Structure formats: structure tokens, C-alpha cells
Amino acid sequence: MLQTTIALILFLAPLAYSPGPGNMVFAAMGARLGLRATMRANLGYHAATWIVTLAVGLGFSALIDMAPTAFSALRLAGVAYVAWLAWTFLQAGLSGHGRDAVGIGAIGGALLLVFNPKAYVIIALMFSQFLAAFPMPGVSTVIWIATVFALNNFIAFLLWTVVGDQILARFRSPAHARWLNSVFAVILGAVAVWMFFAGQIGV
Template sequence: MTLELIIALFIFLTPLVNSPGPGNSFYMALGASKGFAGTLPSLIGYHVATFIVTLIIGFGVGMAFLSNPIISKALQIFGSVYVAWIGVLFLREALSNDSSGVEESESRSAGFFGGAFLLLTNPKAYYVIAAMCTQFIVPGAEKNSNVLVLTSIFTLYNFVAFGVWSFLGSQLTKIFLDKNSRKWFYLVSSACMFGVAAWILFR
């Protein structure tokens, strides 16, 4: 990729990746619940899946699969159910006097494979990646290297952006130190997750 294309790519990605949305909201709430370090397995899983999916779409594979309305709707449903389940875990943590079991379930759901599953069941991610590839992959002899550079930049940029949102979320826990404040915080986080689930399902 030329320097001009790379600069244009950063301009393209900045509002798309950094503006509040389902992914950012998810990782901000997760950071608030588990701390920044606790979100890293999920972040890594999400972005390993991002790298693989971007490569596949960049090389022109998979869009026929994704254009199937049944598959697209199934992805929406699975993604929505998964995020709603995270919301249930937040709600249980808010209402439970002993949150150790809840935290264990939340840790499993928000781990490496949970992060990968979140990306794989988010139809919006596929179409954003497809639009990006259409705009920034130049056909020709250097297509393979272009795809690799584009995929690497996009994955790293997205990882940093989501990491910042997770860190910001983790700082909120310093404000909500007492038990009652944390209860209300988890209730709000749960509501956010249910909102994200509805957004994925009904957008």
C-alpha cells in the first residue's frame, strides 16, 4: 500500500473505530467489571478472529456465504444471545451477595473464545471489513501484500481503540468503590449489554 492509501485508511477508520458502538460499549463495560487486564483474553480472541476474517474477506472469499440472508440472520441471533448472556451475568453480579460464582461464569464467557465468538457473530463487522477492503485493496500483482498490510493495520488499530475503551471502563471502578455504588454500576452495565444485544438483533 502507498503512503497516501495508508493515511486515507487511518482517516477512514478513525470515526468508525473510535466512535461509541456495540464493540466499544461491550469492552468498556467489561473493563469496568473485570479491570483492564481481565479484558485482555477477550480482546486478543476478538482480534485474532478479526485478523483471520479480514484476510478471508480481503482475498475475496466468504462474501457469497455472508450474503445468504439465513446465515446473516443466524449470526445476528447468536451474537445477540451471547451479548445478552453477558448482560445476565452483570445483572446476577448486581443482585448477588456472593459474586464468586458469577465472576467465574463471567470469566469463562469473556475469555479468548468468547471474544472470538463476539466477532464471528457480529454481521456488522463483516460488512465494515468488506467495505474497507473494497476501498483500499488495489488489484494487481501486489494484492497479497496489500491485503496483509491492510489486515495488520486494521486489526492493530481496532485493538488499540478497544483497549482504550476497556481501560476507561476499568477506571470507573475507582469511582464506584462502595458496595451500593457497584450494585448500581453493574445494573447500568447490564442494561448496556441488553441494549447492545437489541442493537445487534434489530438494527
Template sequence: MNSLTPLAPAVSADILIALLVFLFPLAYSPGPGNAFFAAIGASRGLRATVPALAGYHVATFVVTAVIGIGTGAAILEHPLLAKVLGAVGSLYVLWLAVTFIRAARVKGGDTADAAPVRKQRIGFWDGAIVLLMNPKAYYIITVMFMQFLAPSAGSNVTAVLVITAVFTANNLAAFMVWALGGRALTALFRSEPAKRWIDYLFASSLIGVAVWMAAPLFT
């Protein structure tokens, strides 16, 4: 009777460990995605981050898998398309920053805008658009696969999906930590003037995200 040979894993343990070491500083250090979710957590609470987190990371999984399989890398061959994505994404994040500024004005006593601001909701598609319109995310994902997808596994969809899942889960954990941090900051400063200035602070951080996304326009 022949003994069964165990199947080799799609991605070896040492590659996974190296991948996590590579991704940790990218995900947990201050960056555009972190600022985006910290801002939502601070201004609207943890529950309000859930739809945007879902949208962002569903988009992350899809885009990462498509690039890993190879069909999504074509976007990087068209610099003009990358610039258009950066411009649209930058304007969209600027619009989100305006909603934070309006919220801060309401907390300061400008009741004329109170009703529309309270109804303003950052949802699933807002999170997805922030990822989809960020060409730098495409470059980061491409570099990740160049480093951690073995050439012999280039057509191995299982290996691509494993790396994609690790990348997405790591980002999700990091952004949840930052959302919690944003909410903790709001809880620490309970007065209305302090909360108003926190909204201004995170609106400024979103403006910084918009500038970061627009950078390809000037290169």
C-alpha cells in the same frame, strides 16, 4: 552494473493515512465492541479483558484477511445466514449481560449467587464469538476493502494483510482505551452501591449491543 529498483509498497502511505482517518471514528466512537470491553473492564478489571481482547482480535484478523482475499465475501450473498449469525450472536451477548446483572445482585447482598458469579470468566472464545457472530462486522470489513484495496491489488495477499493488520491494530488500541475508561469509572465510584449500578449500566449497554446485532432480523 544495473541499479536495483526499489519495490513498491503493497499499500502506499497516502492510502494508509486515508485508511486510518476512515477507521478512527469507527473504532473510537461509542459502538458495540467498545461497550463490550468497557463493560468487562468496569466489572472485572483490566486483566480480565486480556483473553477476550485476544479472542476478538484474532477472530478479527482471520475474518478480515479471508474477506480481503475474497473467499469470505460469500457470506454476504446469503441474507439468511447473516440473520442466523445475528440471532445467535445477539442471544449470546444477552447471556453475557445476564452475568453482569448477577454480579450486581451479589454486590447488593444476594450471596446465594456469589460463588458462581465469581467463577464466571469472560475468556478468549467469548471475545471471538462476539466478532464471528456479528454480520455487521462483515459488511464494514467489505466496505473497507472496497474503498482501500486497489483493483489492481485484488490478488495481492500482501496488500490484504497490511490492511488487515492496520484494521486489527486500530481496533485493539481503541478497545483497550475503552476498557481503561470502564475501569477508571469503577475506580472513581468506590462504594459498593455505585459499583453495583455501574454493573447494571454496562449490562444495559450489552443489551444494546445485542439489539444492534439482532437488527438484521428485522430488515
């Protein structure tokens, strides 16, 4: 079991620690709000990750196959939510608000995961590759894989949030804060565009 778990972590490492859309969202929030203010969102995101991973592992992925329209609606909701986050960053940049802004909280963090259909695809892929590789592929194994996946992602997002927080430490003046908020608004806008077109071309 230990060897399979190590193989699972190695499989997840490039997906979790590379600069993907989810990491960029939390790096942006870390830069705008700081590590402490984003912690509830991070916990909410990964609590939802654990629950969704359990659901997929126990057969929820079959529902996705049977309801492609709902899957597309979920994708568009995710695009809209990230675009809304980009708008709040842009407004902060225009108004001059910086680190005093309020974070999105645990529920907002959970919505980021729920509205990210690509997460369902990655989770389904993970189970297709690793569930049968464990000695006893049953409910306990699904719980174990979900826990490893959620904890690994939590650590990765935490590191990216720290990176964002350290970026802000170099831009303390209001002028720099406005500039940084505007930059991250553009980044999040680009993430929303990527999510939209990636879903269109099926990658």
C-alpha cells in the same frame, strides 16, 4: 503505500473510536473486571478480527452473499450472546459480585467478533474502498490491510477498556459495584436490542 495507509486509518478512526456496540461491551467488561482481566478477551477478539478480515479480503464476502440464511443465523447468535453477557452483569449486580468475577477469556472474545455480522459488512466495505487503491492489490496487500485494521481496532478497544476500568476506580464500595453492574447490564441489553433491530432494517 504510506499515504493510502494513512487514508485507511483516517477512514477507520470514527468507526473504531466512536462509542459503538463493540466498544461498549469492552468498556463494560473493563468497568466490571478491570483492564488485566479483559486482556485475553481483547486479544481473542482481535485475533479473530484479523482472521475474518483476511477471509473477507480473500473472497469470503462472496459466501455471505450466497448464504443469507446463514448470515441471519449469525446475527441472531450475536444478539443472543450479547444478551447473555447482559444477563451475567445483571446477576452480578443482584448478587453483589463485582471485580472478582471471571472474564470471558480469549475464546469468548473471539466469539464476540464471529457473532457480529456487522463486522463483516464493515470489512467488506473497507476492502471495496481501499484494496484497489494500494499500488499492488494482491495477497500481501490484503494481509497489510487486515493487520492495520486489527491493530487499529485493538488500540481503540483497549482505550475503551481503560475508560471502563477508570470508571470502576471511582466505585469501589460493594453498593456502587452492584449499581454499576446493573447499569452496564442495561447498556449491554440495549446493545443486543440494537443489534437485533439494526439487522431487521438493514442498516
